[in-house]
Amino acid sequence: MEYIVETKHLTKKFGKEEAVSNLEMKIPKGEIYGFLGPNGAGKTTTIRMLLGLMRPTSGSVQLFGKDMKNNRIDILKNIGSLVENPSYYPHLTAKENLEASRKILNVPKKRIDEVLQQVRLHGVANKKVKGFSLGMKQRLGIAAAMLHQPELLILDEPTNGLDPSGIIEMRQLIQSLPEEYGMTVLISSHLLSEIDQMATRVGVVSKGKMIFQDSIETMRKFAQASIQVKVNDNEAAWRSLLANGQKADLEKESVTLQAEDDGQVAASIRYLVQQGFSIYRVQEEKRSLENIFLEMTKEEQSG
Amino acid sequence: MVSVINSEWYKLRKSKVIFLLFVAPLIGLFIGLSGSFNAIGAMNEWYEKLVVMNSTYAILFLPLISGVLASVICRYEHQEGGWKQLLALPVTRGKVFLSKYLLLILLMLAMQLMYLVSIYLVGMIEGITDPFPMDIVWKSIFGGWVATLPLIALQLWVSIAFKSFAAPFAINVIFTLPTILVINSERFGPYYPWGQPFLMMNIGGSTEDVFFVPWDQILTVVGGSFLLFFIGGYLYFLKKAI
Incomplete structure (x- = not known):
């Protein structure tokens, strides 16, 4: 099977503590992978290593069949990400925030309007992000992640701070991505109900270890x-x-x-x-x- | 690389802090206009102006403003997870560091040129008739700029390391203020990074060299500290966990 994401013996130590230990994550193409675990289980640390923001203590990360260590730039060209709290430049407007990323990503200017439309922020495109609600910032973060139509979208707790209607919208948006754009999505959450409604595959992590990884159907069988x-x-x-x-x-x-x-x-x-x-x-x-x-x-x- | 600098410039331009660049040349202008210092008895009236204007500008404002700009260029990255977002884009950390550094030194060059305009304006307003000492002024302007290169590398390093805006600023002020004492010291003056801009801008050093400071001192002190601070900051940034 072709894996978009594959980690081997991925381990990260902070001092003596193992935040992630021997984690083997496998995400096939076109799946919505729910990365599930309680707070502090090592989800964000894993995601940071997937994005090359942090170096693994040992083990390897392979994305699109390439090793992260030597192909970081090539790999990142095909990844959009939203890590933990939404990242943004408070002194810029929504549009300007995307423009700052667009200049680096080198995509056409019209993509900015398109993604703003997709996350329904086109009405406030010219307002400073400083005054946005958490939900709006979150949506802006997702817009930024989709700017260059990446093959893999990594969303860390994307529904944090969204109101119920925002969560439903987000869910519909995420679910449409594999079909419409052939994207593979990695979503982390500590809420099972969230993952249950979106994911096609699940990985459960606890104390830095992957304790379950299979399709959502297999997981549901346990629940029979x-x-x-x-x-x-x-x-x-x-x-x-x-x-x-x-x-x-x-x-x-x-x-x-x-x-x-x-x-x-x-x-x-x-x-x-x-x-x-x-x-x-x-x-x-x-x-x-x-x-x-x-x-x-x-x-x-x-x- | 160009796209990264473009993006950096875009973010900084929108922050409006860019007006800070005008502060130092303007203050230089006022200082130049405010007093007459005939006591020096120099052969060229421009020299008097230069001596007076340069000291305040090079000792205080040049290092302070470069420090503030270095903090600003990192501040919006620190604020709301900007580093994360920026470094998850297809850019190398090296390019990000280099872009920020290049942008800073270009801005400082622009400020130096504006300061040159202030010098000229002072002369025009005061009606100085002596010939404009172009070669000396250029030495001062470019020499001052070259001397800020290691300082900016250090300021960028500190600004990346500290999340708070106040910390790098405080450090900068603490090291800037004693400059006036340190530059008078034969022993420490030539080695103090914050003192270099003044030493390089101060006219009246040896005039045979390209700058007002002997070449070997430029190479060892400015060049050496540049390498030290730039490589140090660069490696620090490469290793920093985001």
């Missing part, structure tokens, strides 16, 4: 509801289910069925009844993605 059955003799019921070739787990006061669809559930229950077990309760337990995320990061922290 499980069926708990409470019977008069849980252990015997569990054994007889297993003997019958049905997947089940024994819990303290119940048996959990690992069923993939309703038919399997029905078959398991029918079997238990036929075997003469008294069934007290059959209940569904839903695990939200949020719970899974919390469990993942908790295990890492206690371990």
